[in-house]
Amino acid sequence: MNMMMSEPTTGLLSADKPLSIAILAMGGQGGGVLADWIVALAEAEGWVAQTTSVPGVAQRTGATIYYLELLKARPGATPILSLMPTPGDVDIVLAAELMEAGRSVLRGLVTPDKTLLIASTHRSYAVGEKEKPGDGIGNPETVVTATDFAARMTVAFDMERLAVKNGSVISSAMFGALAASGALPFSKEAFEATIRAGGKGIDASLRAFNAAFDRATERSNDRPVAAPVKRLDPLPATAGHPALDRLVARIRAECPPAVQAMAYAGVKKLTDFQDPAYADAYLTRLGQLHAADAAAGGMARGFAFTLQAAKYLAVAMAYDDVIRVADLKTRASRFERVRKEVGAKADQILYTTEYMHPRMEEVCGTLPARLGHFIEARPKLYAWLDRLINKGRRVKTGTLFWFSGLYLVSGLRRWRLGSLRHQREAAHWETWLAEASALLTEDYDLAVEVLGNRRLVKGYSDTHARGLSKFDRVMAAVPMLKGRDDAAPWMRRLRQAALLDEQGTALDGALKTVATL
Amino acid sequence: MAERSFASEVEDLKLGAGEIFSGEGILAITKALLQAGVSYVGGYQGSPISHLMDVLADAKDVMDELGVHFESSASEAAAAAMLSASVMYPARGAVTWKSTAGTNVASDALSNLSSGGVTGGALVIIGEDYGEGSSIMQERSHAFAMKSQMWLLTPRPNLTAIVEAVEKGFELSEASNTPVMLQVGIRSCHVHGQFIAKDNKRPAFTLKEALESPRRDVNRIVLPPASFLHEKEKLERRWPAAVDFVRANGLNEFFGPSAGEIGIIVQGGLYNNLMRALQQLGLADVYGESRVPIYVLNVSYPLIDEEVLDFARDKSALIMVEEGAPEYIEQALHTLMRRRDIQTKLSGKDVLPLGGEYTTPVLVRGLAAFFEANAPKLLGNRPPVPDPTPVLADPRVKALSEVVPPRPAGFCTGCPERPIFAAMKLVEKELGEHHVSADIGCHLFSILPPFNIGGTTMGYGLGPASASAFNVEAGKRSISVMGDGGFWHNGLATSVGNAVFNKQDGVILVVDNYYSSATGGQDILSSRALNPRRKTNNSIVDAVKGIGATWVRQIDRTYDVKAMRDTLREALTTKEKGPKIIVASSECMLNKQRRIKPLFAKAVKDGKRMVKERFGVDEDVCTGDHACIRLSGCPSLSVKHTDDPLKDDPVAAIDNSCVGCGNCGEVSEAAVLCPSFYRADVIHNPTGLDRFLAKVRARVIGWLQARRAAGRVVFAD
Structure with missing residues (x-):
C-alpha cells in the first residue's frame, strides 16, 4: 500500500500467463509437502511461485485442495497471482487418490484443451463407501472414463503402492510423475535437488521419486477395473488323495461345464469346512438342483440356476460357527499370514489376541441338537448359563492355555453335523x-x-x-x-x-x- | 505442545533489514508485529491463525530478547480484554483469533475498548474463515467494525501489503485512538510469498514501566457520563482523525487509468481475484496493468468520502466488489452519493451474487454483466473465457457424481473420541435415540456418518447450555457433549455452572483429549504434559466438583467401550437429579503418535524390549457386513475385495496406518460383532525369557497343528 499508481505509460497488456497447478489430496497425505517442493523448485529456477491452501479441519482426513501458480516473471515486475483455481483454467492437476481425480473433474478443474492430469489410481475408501452392509465401493471405471475424456493427457498409476514399496510417501512419487511428465520446464536434476534440500527422509524420497519417474516414463496407465477379480480354478487332473479325486471326478461327470469351476470352489470350501464326505453331500444336493434346472429348460439359459446354487449352497453349508472360527484361528497357515501382514521380522516375536464374545446362543448351537433344545426350552437355566458365558474374552492364541482351548473347540468338528446349529x-x-x-x-x-x-x-x-x-x-x-x-x-x-x-x-x-x- | 513445531520458522522471525522473508502469510504477520515494536501479543488459536500463536509460543527466546510479552489467552474475550493495556499506556498490543466466531466471543471487551479508546496502537488480527473449507457460520466481521467503530483493514492478499498493513494499522490506531481490525482471509493466511524484512524493534514503552507508574483517567472508563462523551468523541474526533490518516498515508490505492467511463471499487482482499477476472476479460494483465480504473479499499471501514467522490466524479457507473452479506459498503456508497447528489450509477450485488465466495468465475460473470450494461465497448472482441461447462455437461462426467463420495474431515486414525461415540451408538440401541447437543471441536465429527450423533451446535463450550431448555420431566434425558477446549474456554461457567445451578437433569459428556486438538494441539489447563511456561495438569473433575457437581465419573481410557457404554447407561438411567457429568479422557492420537513415535524408535534402536501393537482382520472369518465400520469409521479400518468366488461383498481390512488403539477389538467385543479382529503384538528386541517361552510355545503349538493337519484331507491351496 502507500503508493499511488500512476497511469500506465504503455496501456499495452502483457500476454504472460502463470502456470496453474491444483493438488487434490486428503488430509495427512502430504499434499502440502508436494506443494512446497514445487514452490521451492520454481523459485530455485528463478520463477515466481505462490501456493495457497485451506487446511482448516480438512487436515483431519478430509478432501482438500492446494493451489499453485508459477510464472517466469518479467524482470523487475511483481505478478499478481490468484489464490484459487479457476475451473477450466488449470494446467496441471495432481490427484493423490483415484476418487480425488474424479472430484477434480467434477469441479471443472480438468479440461480437454489444457489439463494434464497426474493421478494415483489407488483407492482410499470414504466412510460412505465402507459403511454399507453390501458393496458400497464406487465404480473406478466411471472415473477412468471421465478422466480419459476430460484431461488433455493423463498419467495414472498406483503411486501409493510404489511409494510405500520404496519406503516413502505418495508425495515423493507424485513429484516423480510430475518430473517425468515434462509439464514443468525444469530438469530432473533440479527436481532431485529440491528433495535433497528438503532435509528429511531424503534417500527414501529420492527412491520413490525415481521409481515413479521411471514408471511415468513408460507412458502406460494403470486401468482399475470395477469387478473384483475372483479366483476360479480349473478342475485339477489329480488332487493327491483318492477322496478328493472322487469329488473332482463327480464334478467333471455331473456338473455342466459352466458350473464346474464354481462347484469346485464350493467343494474346496466345504472340504476345508468339514470333510470330503460333506462336500460329497453338497454335490449330491447340487445334482438334484441341476436335474430340476435341466427339467425346467435350464440348458437354454446356460444353467444359471445350477451355477447360482453351486455358489450359494456352498456359502450356506459353510456357515460361520464357533468351530470354524476356532479352526481358522489355530491353523499354522494363519500364524504365518499374520506374521506377513504385520511385517514381523525373523528376530521379532509375535502374539495375537483375539477379541471374542461368546454367548450361550453359540454354546447351545454347538451342543448336540437334543441337549441344545433341552437347555433352550428352560429359560431360567439358559439365562443362568448365559451369565457365565456371555462376556468379552481376550484370547491369546499364541499361549498354550488359549491355544489348546481353541484347539479343543475346533476339534468339535467331528460332531458338528449333529449339532443344534x-x-x-x-x-x-x-x-x-x-x-x-x-x-x-x-x-x-x-x-x-x-x-x-x-x-x-x-x-x-x-x-x-x-x-x-x-x-x-x-x-x-x-x-x-x-x-x-x-x-x-x-x-x-x-x-x-x-x-x-x-x-x-x-x-x-x-x-x-x-x-x- | 502444538501439532507443528515452528523451530525453523522462528529463525525467520530474526531476519534483519533488507533480508528476504519467504514463507506463509500468517508468519509474515508475526514478523511484522515484531518489526512494529509490539509490546504484547495474545490470542486464541483456531484456523487460520493458529500458526501465529504456535510460532510465538515456540519463539520464546526472540520474544524475551525483544521484551515482548506473549500469552495464550483463555478465550477471545480474554484476548480482547488484554488490549486494555493500551488504553492508558502508549504500548502497542496485538491479539488474534478466528473470525467471526472469535469476534463474537470477544465483542463485549471490544465494545468497551472502542468506547473508551486507546492510547497505544491496538491491533486485532482476525483470520477470516469464510468460503471453501470454512468450519464456521458464514458472516461478516465488517459489522463489528461498524457497530463499535473500530477501523477495518483489508489489505491486498500479498505478503508485502499485509506486512505494511500491520505497521500502518498501529499508526492508524494511535492517530485516531481507536482499535484497528486487520482482516486476512484463510487463503491469505496460508499463502506462500515473500517480502523484504526490516529489523525487529524493541517496544517503545514496556509493560514494566506501566506497572511501576500506573495511570488512570476516569474519562476512559465506560460509565456515564463518560460513555456519552465517548460516542461524541468517536464521531467528532476519532473518525475524522482516522479519515485524515488514511488519506494522508494513501492506505487505499488506485490502479489503472485515472480517468474512464466506469470504475471498480474493491475490498483489498479480493484484489487478486478481481485482477484475474479482468485478465480473463482481456482488460488487465498479470502484472497489474489495467484498462479500467480500480480503487482498492485496503481500509474497508471507514470509507474515505472524498476519495470515493474523486473516483466517482466523471464516471457514469461504478461497481462495488464486496464479498459476503449484507453489502455494507455498497449501502454506504449509495448513502454517500445520494447525500451529495452524485448521479454516478452504482452496481454491486445487483450483478454479483448476494453471498458466497467471489471466485474468479463469479467475478467474470458479474463484471461482464456490468460492462455490458455500462461500457460494452470495453469488452472489445471478447476473448474466450475459461469455461468448463461443456465438460461438466458431458454424461461421462455427470456419471461421476454417482461414484465420487463426499469426503468431509473426520476423526483421525486411532482417535480416542471414536470409542465414545461407538459407546453412544450402543446405548442408543438399548435405550433409543436421545436429544444430543453437540459443541465445537473434533468431537463434532460425530454428526457425520458413521455415527450420525448430535442435533445442534451453538458455540464453543455451549453444548450443555444449549440443552438447558430440556430440563423438564420426561422419559429420556438430554445428552450434551463438550470438549476440554470448550470446557475451559467457556464451558465451566456457562455450561456446567449453569447446569449445576439450575439442577439440569441431563448428561454432560466432557471429551478430554489433553489438548485443544481441533486447533492444532495446543496445551490447555487440563493438558497432562508438563509445560514449563504454563500451569497444566488441572483436573476437569476437580473443577466441576468445585462448582457443585455431585454425579461425576471419570473414565481414564475411552477405548474401554464397555465402561463407556455402562457409564453412559448409568448416567441416563440413574435416579439422581442434576447434571450427570462424565469426563472421558484419552490423549489425542495425533499428538500422542507425534510424541511417542520417536521415543519408540529410539528405544528399539537402543535395544530395549518394546511391544508394538496393531490390529488385523482374519478375512476368512469376516463376512463383509461392515457392522464394525459403522461403529468406527477409522481411516485405517477399510474394506477390500477378496478373490474368493463365494464372497460377494468386500471384507474388512486394516492397513499399515493402524496405531493399535484397540477400538476395533473393544467395539467388536462390546457390540458382540464378529470374532475376526485380532491384535498383533510384535515384540521388538525380545528378552531371553521371551525367546525361551516363544520356543516352547511354538514347539507345542506346532506339534498340535501338524497333528491336526495330518488328519485332514483337503485340497492343496
Whole structure:
C-alpha cells in the first residue's frame, strides 16, 4: 500500500500467463509437502511461485485442495497471482487418490484443451463407501472414463503402492510423475535437488521419486477395473488323495461345464469346512438342483440356476460357527499370514489376541441338537448359563492355555453335523432351496434371484439376526412378485436395497413400492 | 505442545533489514508485529491463525530478547480484554483469533475498548474463515467494525501489503485512538510469498514501566457520563482523525487509468481475484496493468468520502466488489452519493451474487454483466473465457457424481473420541435415540456418518447450555457433549455452572483429549504434559466438583467401550437429579503418535524390549457386513475385495496406518460383532525369557497343528 499508481505509460497488456497447478489430496497425505517442493523448485529456477491452501479441519482426513501458480516473471515486475483455481483454467492437476481425480473433474478443474492430469489410481475408501452392509465401493471405471475424456493427457498409476514399496510417501512419487511428465520446464536434476534440500527422509524420497519417474516414463496407465477379480480354478487332473479325486471326478461327470469351476470352489470350501464326505453331500444336493434346472429348460439359459446354487449352497453349508472360527484361528497357515501382514521380522516375536464374545446362543448351537433344545426350552437355566458365558474374552492364541482351548473347540468338528446349529442351518437352506426350486418352471429368472438372496445372510450374533430378517423380508415378497414379467429384476432390486443400510430402511421403502405394483 | 513445531520458522522471525522473508502469510504477520515494536501479543488459536500463536509460543527466546510479552489467552474475550493495556499506556498490543466466531466471543471487551479508546496502537488480527473449507457460520466481521467503530483493514492478499498493513494499522490506531481490525482471509493466511524484512524493534514503552507508574483517567472508563462523551468523541474526533490518516498515508490505492467511463471499487482482499477476472476479460494483465480504473479499499471501514467522490466524479457507473452479506459498503456508497447528489450509477450485488465466495468465475460473470450494461465497448472482441461447462455437461462426467463420495474431515486414525461415540451408538440401541447437543471441536465429527450423533451446535463450550431448555420431566434425558477446549474456554461457567445451578437433569459428556486438538494441539489447563511456561495438569473433575457437581465419573481410557457404554447407561438411567457429568479422557492420537513415535524408535534402536501393537482382520472369518465400520469409521479400518468366488461383498481390512488403539477389538467385543479382529503384538528386541517361552510355545503349538493337519484331507491351496 502507500503508493499511488500512476497511469500506465504503455496501456499495452502483457500476454504472460502463470502456470496453474491444483493438488487434490486428503488430509495427512502430504499434499502440502508436494506443494512446497514445487514452490521451492520454481523459485530455485528463478520463477515466481505462490501456493495457497485451506487446511482448516480438512487436515483431519478430509478432501482438500492446494493451489499453485508459477510464472517466469518479467524482470523487475511483481505478478499478481490468484489464490484459487479457476475451473477450466488449470494446467496441471495432481490427484493423490483415484476418487480425488474424479472430484477434480467434477469441479471443472480438468479440461480437454489444457489439463494434464497426474493421478494415483489407488483407492482410499470414504466412510460412505465402507459403511454399507453390501458393496458400497464406487465404480473406478466411471472415473477412468471421465478422466480419459476430460484431461488433455493423463498419467495414472498406483503411486501409493510404489511409494510405500520404496519406503516413502505418495508425495515423493507424485513429484516423480510430475518430473517425468515434462509439464514443468525444469530438469530432473533440479527436481532431485529440491528433495535433497528438503532435509528429511531424503534417500527414501529420492527412491520413490525415481521409481515413479521411471514408471511415468513408460507412458502406460494403470486401468482399475470395477469387478473384483475372483479366483476360479480349473478342475485339477489329480488332487493327491483318492477322496478328493472322487469329488473332482463327480464334478467333471455331473456338473455342466459352466458350473464346474464354481462347484469346485464350493467343494474346496466345504472340504476345508468339514470333510470330503460333506462336500460329497453338497454335490449330491447340487445334482438334484441341476436335474430340476435341466427339467425346467435350464440348458437354454446356460444353467444359471445350477451355477447360482453351486455358489450359494456352498456359502450356506459353510456357515460361520464357533468351530470354524476356532479352526481358522489355530491353523499354522494363519500364524504365518499374520506374521506377513504385520511385517514381523525373523528376530521379532509375535502374539495375537483375539477379541471374542461368546454367548450361550453359540454354546447351545454347538451342543448336540437334543441337549441344545433341552437347555433352550428352560429359560431360567439358559439365562443362568448365559451369565457365565456371555462376556468379552481376550484370547491369546499364541499361549498354550488359549491355544489348546481353541484347539479343543475346533476339534468339535467331528460332531458338528449333529449339532443344534447344523440342524437349524440345514432346515433353513432346505426351505430356501425348496422355495427357489418351486419357482423354476414358473419363472426361471426369479428362481435364480431367490437363490441369490442368500447373500443377505451373513455375520455373527446381532448382525446375523439382522441379515436373516432381511432375507426373510425379501423372501416375503416372492408371492407378491410371482406372475409378473419383471419379478426377477424386482427381486434383484429388493436385494440391493437390503444391502444399502443397516436397518433395512431402503428395503422397507422398496417393499412398499413392490406392494403398490 | 502444538501439532507443528515452528523451530525453523522462528529463525525467520530474526531476519534483519533488507533480508528476504519467504514463507506463509500468517508468519509474515508475526514478523511484522515484531518489526512494529509490539509490546504484547495474545490470542486464541483456531484456523487460520493458529500458526501465529504456535510460532510465538515456540519463539520464546526472540520474544524475551525483544521484551515482548506473549500469552495464550483463555478465550477471545480474554484476548480482547488484554488490549486494555493500551488504553492508558502508549504500548502497542496485538491479539488474534478466528473470525467471526472469535469476534463474537470477544465483542463485549471490544465494545468497551472502542468506547473508551486507546492510547497505544491496538491491533486485532482476525483470520477470516469464510468460503471453501470454512468450519464456521458464514458472516461478516465488517459489522463489528461498524457497530463499535473500530477501523477495518483489508489489505491486498500479498505478503508485502499485509506486512505494511500491520505497521500502518498501529499508526492508524494511535492517530485516531481507536482499535484497528486487520482482516486476512484463510487463503491469505496460508499463502506462500515473500517480502523484504526490516529489523525487529524493541517496544517503545514496556509493560514494566506501566506497572511501576500506573495511570488512570476516569474519562476512559465506560460509565456515564463518560460513555456519552465517548460516542461524541468517536464521531467528532476519532473518525475524522482516522479519515485524515488514511488519506494522508494513501492506505487505499488506485490502479489503472485515472480517468474512464466506469470504475471498480474493491475490498483489498479480493484484489487478486478481481485482477484475474479482468485478465480473463482481456482488460488487465498479470502484472497489474489495467484498462479500467480500480480503487482498492485496503481500509474497508471507514470509507474515505472524498476519495470515493474523486473516483466517482466523471464516471457514469461504478461497481462495488464486496464479498459476503449484507453489502455494507455498497449501502454506504449509495448513502454517500445520494447525500451529495452524485448521479454516478452504482452496481454491486445487483450483478454479483448476494453471498458466497467471489471466485474468479463469479467475478467474470458479474463484471461482464456490468460492462455490458455500462461500457460494452470495453469488452472489445471478447476473448474466450475459461469455461468448463461443456465438460461438466458431458454424461461421462455427470456419471461421476454417482461414484465420487463426499469426503468431509473426520476423526483421525486411532482417535480416542471414536470409542465414545461407538459407546453412544450402543446405548442408543438399548435405550433409543436421545436429544444430543453437540459443541465445537473434533468431537463434532460425530454428526457425520458413521455415527450420525448430535442435533445442534451453538458455540464453543455451549453444548450443555444449549440443552438447558430440556430440563423438564420426561422419559429420556438430554445428552450434551463438550470438549476440554470448550470446557475451559467457556464451558465451566456457562455450561456446567449453569447446569449445576439450575439442577439440569441431563448428561454432560466432557471429551478430554489433553489438548485443544481441533486447533492444532495446543496445551490447555487440563493438558497432562508438563509445560514449563504454563500451569497444566488441572483436573476437569476437580473443577466441576468445585462448582457443585455431585454425579461425576471419570473414565481414564475411552477405548474401554464397555465402561463407556455402562457409564453412559448409568448416567441416563440413574435416579439422581442434576447434571450427570462424565469426563472421558484419552490423549489425542495425533499428538500422542507425534510424541511417542520417536521415543519408540529410539528405544528399539537402543535395544530395549518394546511391544508394538496393531490390529488385523482374519478375512476368512469376516463376512463383509461392515457392522464394525459403522461403529468406527477409522481411516485405517477399510474394506477390500477378496478373490474368493463365494464372497460377494468386500471384507474388512486394516492397513499399515493402524496405531493399535484397540477400538476395533473393544467395539467388536462390546457390540458382540464378529470374532475376526485380532491384535498383533510384535515384540521388538525380545528378552531371553521371551525367546525361551516363544520356543516352547511354538514347539507345542506346532506339534498340535501338524497333528491336526495330518488328519485332514483337503485340497492343496
